Amino acid sequence: MCNIWTWILEDFWYEISAQSNNIPHLPADAFRSTGLVNLHNLLLKDCNITDIDPDAFSGLGILIELDLTKNRIHTLHPGIFRDLIRVRYIYLNHNLLLKLEAGLFTNLIYLQTVEVSHCQLSHISPNTFINVTTLATLKLEGNRESNNIPHLPADAFRSTGLVNLHNLLLKDCNITDIDPDAFSGLGILIELDLTKNRIHTLHPDSPNDTTLPSTSSP
Numbered sequence: 001m002c003n004i005w006t007w008i009l010e011d012f013w014y015e016i017s018a019q020s021n022n023i024p025h026l027p028a029d030a031f032r033s034t035g036l037v038n039l040h041n042l043l044l045k046d047c048n049i050t051d052i053d054p055d056a057f058s059g060l061g062i063l064i065e066l067d068l069t070k071n072r073i074h075t076l077h078p079g080i081f082r083d084l085i086r087v088r089y090i091y092l093n094h095n096l097l098l099k100l101e102a103g104l105f106t107n108l109i110y111l112q113t114v115e116v117s118h119c120q121l122s123h124i125s126p127n128t129f130i131n132v133t134t135l136a137t138l139k140l141e142g143n144r145e146s147n148n149i150p151h152l153p154a155d156a157f158r159s160t161g162l163v164n165l166h167n168l169l170l171k172d173c174n175i176t177d178i179d180p181d182a183f184s185g186l187g188i189l190i191e192l193d194l195t196k197n198r199i200h201t202l203h204p205d206s207p208n209d210t211t212l213p214s215t216s217s218p
Contacts, residue, residue: 015041023047032059039063046070058083070094078103086110093117093139102127111135117169118142121149129160137167141193149173158185165189172196178203 016039026049031039037059049071057063063084073095081087087108093115102125105111111132121143129135143149152175157165163185175197183192 014038015043017041017043018047019043019045021047024050026052026056028053028055029058030056037061041065041067043067044071049073052076052080054080057081061085063087065089065091067091068095072096074098076101076104079106081105081108084108088112091115092119095119097121099123099125100128101125103130104128105132105135106130108132109134113137113139115139116143120145124156124160126160129162132161133164135162136165137169138162138165139167139169140173141169141171142173144172144174150176152178152182154179154181155184156182163187167191169193170197175199177201 016036023044026044030053031037031042039060040063042060042063042065045067046069049068050073052073054077057066057080060083064087066081066084066087066089069091070093073092074097076092076097078101081090081104084090085108088110089112090105091113094117097116097119099122100116104125105114105128107130109131112134114135114137117139118141121140140149149170152170156179157168165186166189168186168189168191171193172195175194176199178194178199180203183189186192
């Protein structure tokens with residue numbers, strides 16, 4: 001199925017939407033080599049993507065939104081987003097990702113939202129996010145295959161530098177245990193969703209700079 005449309009303004013390509021195409025591999029310089037360096041929105045949802053070269057997004061310095069939802073991506077190489085210096089929204093939902101590597105999101109000073117829901121995450125490196133000080137929403141819902149995120153360790157989010165988070169969504173991740181200091185450093189968090197997990201106990205000495213909502217089991 002082919003369903004590509006683009007929005008062209010003043011001879012510049014601002015948006016590519018290639019939903020429901022068959023694009024298994026994104027090679028190095030996939031967009032720069034064709035002159036598509038003025039993109040603001042790159043929407044590659046449901047394109048059967050399995051592999052992305054570490055330099056696939058080179059040259060996209062003014063991209064604002066990247067949507068890779070509903071593909072078959074297993075791995076994202078550290079630094080793959082390094083050229084997206086103005087990106088604000090990255091959507092990786094419904095892929096086959098097992099972990100988020102150290103250095104995956106580095107020096108993306110405008111990044112506001114990252115969504116990695118309904119994947120197969122079992123590990124998030126302490127250095128996944130480096131100098132990403134504007135990130136406000138991190139959505140990791142539905143990572144529940146094979147008890148993927150059973151334990152939240154101490155400083156789970158402060159160690160990644162995500163001290164400015166407003167929304168942390170961990171619904172339906174098969175979480176069973178939360179360290180008393182798991183949410184330390186999240187002093188301005190507004191929303192914390194732990195519903196549909198398997199949490200039996202919330203420790204009374206959990207940090208008092210974050211208010212935990214009620215939780216439920218599936």
